Amino acid sequence: MTKPVLFDYYRSSASYRVRIALHLKGVAFERVRVDLVTGAQKSDDYRARNPQGFVPLLEAEGLRLTQSLAIIDFLDARYPEPRLVPADPGERAHVLAMALTIACDIHPLNNLRVLKYLVGPLGQDDAAKTEWIARWIREGFAALEAMAAPRAGAFLFGDAPGLADICLVPQMYNARRFDVPVDDFPTLLRADEAARAHPAFAAAHPDAG
Template sequence: MEIVLYGYWRSGTSYRTRIALNLKGLSYRQTTLDLRAGAQNSPEYKALNPQGLLPALEVDGATLTQSPAILEWLEERFPEPPLLPKTMDERAIVRAMAATIGCDIHPLNNLRVLKALKGSLGASQEQVNSWIARWIGDGFAALEQAIARHGQGFAYGDAPTLVDCYLVPQVYSAERFGVDLSPYPKLMEAASLARSLPAFAAAHPDNQPDAD
């Protein structure tokens, strides 16, 4: 079985997918699409993924898109080690924590939105940075409470879950844009522990073959 990941080194959704693949111990081949050059809009890639977004995963003759769906597929197809807890209630909490990032932070701060703010709406870089910090701050404030309640080293419990797959790339993005993370000590402790694991380190943008 060959797994092909279509992604970009600094894409947060590609980053979280690499983490999940690594945690599952899966080998995969990467195909790079440079978002800065608009490679995701090429006819060849849009034939594979009509939405023209990253990542996409080719495996067993199927093309999977949207990182939440890809991560859930990986959990079902390769259940060990698990990235979701055992009980239904616990799984719902983990999914909600992940969705705080996947639905409420990341989509508002991805490249196409930031380009629209600066291009179509004429926002300055200072205004764009303020926009980024606002949505990260709102989400991280809620996650700080959830991690304080449910974390036992990692964001949820004492082992990596889907939450950590989402959290580490979002912290990377926050640091990149100079967001003040001092109000979120529990969140940063969880992110630091996750980053210390080889699966997370190998997925870091700087360690990708297409990194600048």
Template sequence: MSRAVLYDYFRSSAAYRVRIALNLKGVDYEQRSINLAEGVQKGGDYRAVNPQGFVPCLEIDGHTLTQSLSIAVYLDQTIPEPALMPRDPIDGAHVRSLALMIACDIHPLNNLRVLKYLAGELGVSEAQKDEWYRHWIAEGLTALEAMAKPRAGAYLFGDQPTLADVCLVPQLYNARRFNVPLDPYPYLRRADETATAHPAFAAAHPDKQDH
């Protein structure tokens, strides 16, 4: 297998997820930073790689893959161990639901391009923008806590990391950046604490990346 190439941005939640998944699967990869804050993703060079202009984008096995959850599923299908998804269909559906709550319901309302649009084109104040962020995070995490609680273990589901934890850890990292109180979510905090102590998660942390 040739070395994979990850088009990355250190603070991107979606790219953070893929770094975790690659580390869990033991994939050797080269990182190429796409500075979202400086608008590099809008340039023609990167659009030629990923027409959507988002990160992450992963070149692996002769293919170019986009979308963090799609990349994680590909890695899980081609590198079965350690598994990111339970084999039982009901357990798998539960884990996917937790992951999708984060990746599809919480994160899109609070990513950089949305926050920039609020502050720029719509002219909302910094305080209003931060309130927008905290509102949607709190609403999403409250539901996620309730969904996870009955089947949580050391991780969000059981006692081994799954796709749900791959999504959770970046989301809580960003919640802390915006001073969202996390005390109401003991099961989420426990899973996050367990996961961030895992070497694969720790190595993917934004503070460990080149900016």
């Protein structure tokens, strides 16, 4: 079987999530760098693959898959072990809610295109950008801490990494990159530490090559 091909950018949170999932599933894959800083994602060639002009894009089994959580859902169905989302409906809803808190409510407000618009057309300075980033990360993390704490184990849900942790680790990486204080979130810190010690998460790290 031909290896899946992941079109990604090393520091993209959404791409980071998919790399983690692929490594957790033990799926060998090839990577194609799409440089977001130079605007390679907007090229006609790339938009022919993904009309949104976003990363990640996974080409697998004759399919072109976009949106990180949709790609991970495909991987969870295609490679059932280890399971990333619980089978129990209530547990599944809980894990999805935590993952979506990050992927839909925190991350989009701090991604590159939003920050570029903030300092470009809207004319905000670096101090305003830093305040913007910290505001939305800390507000989202406060909610996530309250959601996770009652049912967390070593990870955000139980003692094995899952979808919520896949979303958490890249967002914690971003928080540290922008010097956002995270000491108020002990459950998130514990889960992040456990996840980053896992070989699959380490292999997916932006600095791993």
